[in-house]
Amino acid sequence: MKARHEYVLCAGAIDTPRLLLLSGIGPAADLAALGIETRIDVPGVGENLLDHPESLILWEASRPIPPMSAMDSDAGLFVRREPGAARPDLMFHLYQIPFTFNTERLGYDVPEHGFGMTPNVPRPRSTGRLTLADARPETKPLLDFRYFTDPDGYDERTIVDGLRLAREVAATEPFASWIAREIAPGPALRSDEDLSAYGRAAHHTVYHPAGTCRMGSATDELAVVDPELRLRGAPNVRIADASIFPLMPSVNPMVTVLMIGERAADLISADLTGRREQTAQQSQQTARQSEQTARQSEQTARKRGQGSRE
Numbered sequence: 679m680k681a682r683h684e685y686v687l688c689a690g691a692i693d694t695p696r697l698l699l700l701s702g703i704g705p706a707a708d709l710a711a712l713g714i715e716t717r718i719d720v721p722g723v724g725e726n727l728l729d730h731p732e733s734l735i736l737w738e739a740s741r742p743i744p745p746m747s748a749m750d751s752d753a754g755l756f757v758r759r760e761p762g763a764a765r766p767d768l769m770f771h772l773y774q775i776p777f778t779f780n781t782e783r784l785g786y787d788v789p790e791h792g793f794g795m796t797p798n799v800p801r802p803r804s805t806g807r808l809t810l811a812d813a814r815p816e817t818k819p820l821l822d823f824r825y826f827t828d829p830d831g832y833d834e835r836t837i838v839d840g841l842r843l844a845r846e847v848a849a850t851e852p853f854a855s856w857i858a859r860e861i862a863p864g865p866a867l868r869s870d871e872d873l874s875a876y877g878r879a880a881h882h883t884v885y886h887p888a889g890t891c892r893m894g895s896a897t898d899e900l901a902v903v904d905p906e907l908r909l910r911g912a913p914n915v916r917i918a919d920a921s922i923f924p925l926m927p928s929v930n931p932m933v934t935v936l937m938i939g940e941r942a943a944d945l946i947s948a949d950l951t952g953r954r955e956q957t958a959q960q961s962q963q964t965a966r967q968s969e970q971t972a973r974q975s976e977q978t979a980r981k982r983g984q985g986s987r988e
């Protein structure tokens with residue numbers, strides 16, 4: 679398959695870097711170790727793996743929750759911990775069902791009627807890495823999210839603050855009168871250390887992988903695409919999916935992905951229009967040059983004719 683103008687890669691934050699790596703576009707040393715011939719050495723492919731990790735606080739409900747929910751998680755909550763912060767730095771989904779996959783695994787009760795809140799890190803600072811296990815296309819890639827590993831402990835602190843804040847919110851109406859008891863982490867866990875250990879053990883992904891082909895400037899060594907979405911070293915390839923996020927957006931990522939698609943369409947269209955204009959200008963210039971050459975030839979021929987008559 680050969681494109682006339684350019685290629686647009688949009689296989690998502692897992693498969694886009696996987697396809698690049700299998701094609702020999704990625705960190706040269708890693709590719710060599712897998713026996714893949716390096717076509718373009720792009721160190722950032724597969725780096726900067728991002729996600730929104732979230733934990734859970736779970737209550738048993740004092741009575742059955744009426745089936746009035748549209749999607750079992752109808753409310754969200756954004757909080758600015760720092761009053762002067764430019765944007766919210768803590769987010770919750772509010773579940774009207776007992777969301778117990780991880781808490782059950784940790785030995786907590788599964789209530790018949792329950793609800794929960796899920797403190798979530800909107801701007802996580804921990805970054806992971808996607809690599810290939812081998813050079814076979816059918817082998818699944820390796821994902822190491824390295825959740826809660828940022829050196830300053832920002833992500834961990836966000837979850838601890840979130841669990842505490844959820845308790846405060848739930849102690850007020852309309853939640854308070856619906857609570858029979860707190861199941862997880864359970865009222866006995868109150869210290870930062872305990873809440874952190876529980877919060878990290880119970881955390882789950884929100885399925886927002888991103889960032890593995892991040893956008894950046896020419897001086898960013900780990901940038902995979904430039905601000906016009908062009909692949910470093912192969913400007914006739916653009917990437918348009920969640921893999922280009924340099925940072926996680928604070929909200930769920932779908933809207934940003936759609937905006938990337940719109941932007942890609944605008945950039946491609948502008949380029950094609952520009953190319954058409956350029957081609958038209960070149961054709962006009964060539965035509966003018968041909969006319970000029972023809973006129974010069976005519977003049978020369980005329981002069982020669984005059985010379986021979988003289």
Ligand SMILES: Cc1cc2nc3c(=O)[nH]c(=O)nc-3n(C[C@H](O)[C@H](O)[C@H](O)COP(=O)(O)OP(=O)(O)OC[C@H]3O[C@@H](n4cnc5c(N)ncnc54)[C@H](O)[C@@H]3O)c2cc1C
Binds near residue numbers: 688690885887929932
């Ligand atoms: C269970 C779940 C729930 C989610 N809920 C929400 C939500 O409520 N709100 C929100 O904002 N986000 C949500 N997300 C996240 C959101 O869906 C993703 O962030 C978004 O879809 C990413 O878009 P993308 O274009 O990067 O990748 P994708 O949407 O994954 O698109 C990539 C496409 O490429 C195709 N593909 C891959 N490899 C190849 C190949 N080799 N050849 C051809 N095609 C290929 C895939 O089949 C896929 O169709 C959810 C995700 C999951 C999994």
